[in-house]
Amino acid sequence: MDDSDFRSHLRRGLAIPAHPLALTAERRLDERRQRALTRYYIAAGVGGLAVGVHTTQFAIREPRFGLFEPVLALAAEEMQRSTRPLVRIGGLCGPTSQALNEAALLRKHGYHAGLLSLGALRHATDDELIAHARSVAEAIPVVGFYLQPSVGGRILPYSFWRRFAEIPNVVAIKIAPFNRYQTLDVIRAVIDAGRDDIALYTGNDDAIVTDFVTPFRIGNTERRIVGGLLGHWSVWTRRAVELLEDCRNANATPERMRLGVEVTDSNAAFFDAANSFRGCIAGLHEVLRRQGLLEGIWCLDENEGLSPGQSAEIDRVTRAYAHLNDDAFVAEHRDEWLRG
Template identity: 75%
Template sequence: PTAQAVREAELLRAHGYHAGLLSLAALRDADEDALITHARAVAGVIPIVGFYLQPAVGGRVLPLSFWRRFAAIENVVAIKIAPFNRYQTLDVIRALAESGREDIALYTGNDDNIVADLITPFSFGGKELRITGGLLGHWSVWTQKAVELLRRCKEDAATPGLLRLGVEITDSNAAFFDAAHGFHGCIAGLHEMLRRQGLLEGIWCLDENEGLSPGQAEEITRVHRAYPHLHDDAFVARHLDEWLR
């Protein structure tokens, strides 16, 4: 896996990419030393963004000790935190706080907890860190509203209204990501929302076995009706002809 990852990093660099997102999904049985060796090899080619992917969709548990060592790799520029787990999220943030690094950006990938991640000040040992933005599958839909949400989370104080909005977004994400069926329909669910807006012709996935789960389409309809302030249908409709020329 390391040789392939290095080749892919070289390809990214050749095409002008600024950084590469480093998945460790192919190293599920490797020990911590092997993971760090792998990360260092890729970081020797291109700046890297760490990726804590939840085990339910192919990731693995990465302990505090791993993130401490990962944060010590000079060419790490950011970390995407997406374990869908509060304890594991805190492991990453604590490790970065203890590392003393101030040049590593944190991004939430926790689609189940977007607002809380973005508005929370995290403090460890007297050092406060914030999650600066999101790398989120959820933001592939209703994107105009996502931009507004990010701005609001950065500028506004945490209020009951903002926390309530976070719950509504999580409820919507449960429908899009098919949480009820272990995320089986997560890609198809996003495609379905884009199809309904006219941005896609269908919901086909690279894996022909992936599709909407039973009842998922109805759940997407429910959250769309329940939270009209979260979707950007009108914005998309205004620009659809322009975008699809």
């Protein structure tokens, strides 16, 4: 897929899961299960994958683990085998020097764009953030990322996003502040900048369906959120792909709004909303463990795990919303994905 192709695919709107990390009980990379996860997502019909992001665990970059490049490479190898074109997005973190080094690794392994986290620049001024983004965008196409403060993000005003949208090599923005006012700030900024080539993606796990079925009209211009780049979509992925297709340019019918509530309730269990998202990664691992794709829910940080009551919440939403899970699909193909 060349540069123009991946941009057009992004603008059409894709289901892009954030890729988890498969570990052994010794907290080492489980290559077989890591590949199996990628194969699962491809078989489920996703349009791309985001690797090296929050769901993959930012700690993969720490020298004591040294997993950033190996994880990028494994996913790239599996995506290369796909008969369908897949958009490859890799996470970019840290100060400018680190982000540029990571951008070089993404390019080395054939990634099309970088999801730019600003979490390490929490005290930078808006001028410094824009300079940082411009530097990185010279190295690789950039997907902006508005991350909610409760998991390491910061409040970024309309004025920041208006300037950010003027950076030529910005190709998309993942909007994930979990806040309607701040979501509107991003959309209005992109419209006011006249950037109809920037694709809008939801990361608002509490409003996935609402984001898809809402026509955002500012003045005489209307934009839609066309796809999702979501940790939530790393589980029950086959159904997530179907959800996006059903909601693409669709109206907000009562049935879709009811489905949106069910998706949000499921996300609350997976992401541990009741405990300020402390168990979000472990919750996703638990769903994949129950399906047999992961052996355990181990994280690189030994202190990360399920919160009290979270397993019961996952039980509850699994029973309540059986139509949202893809357990049968996974059971049918799991052994094939785990082979070789």
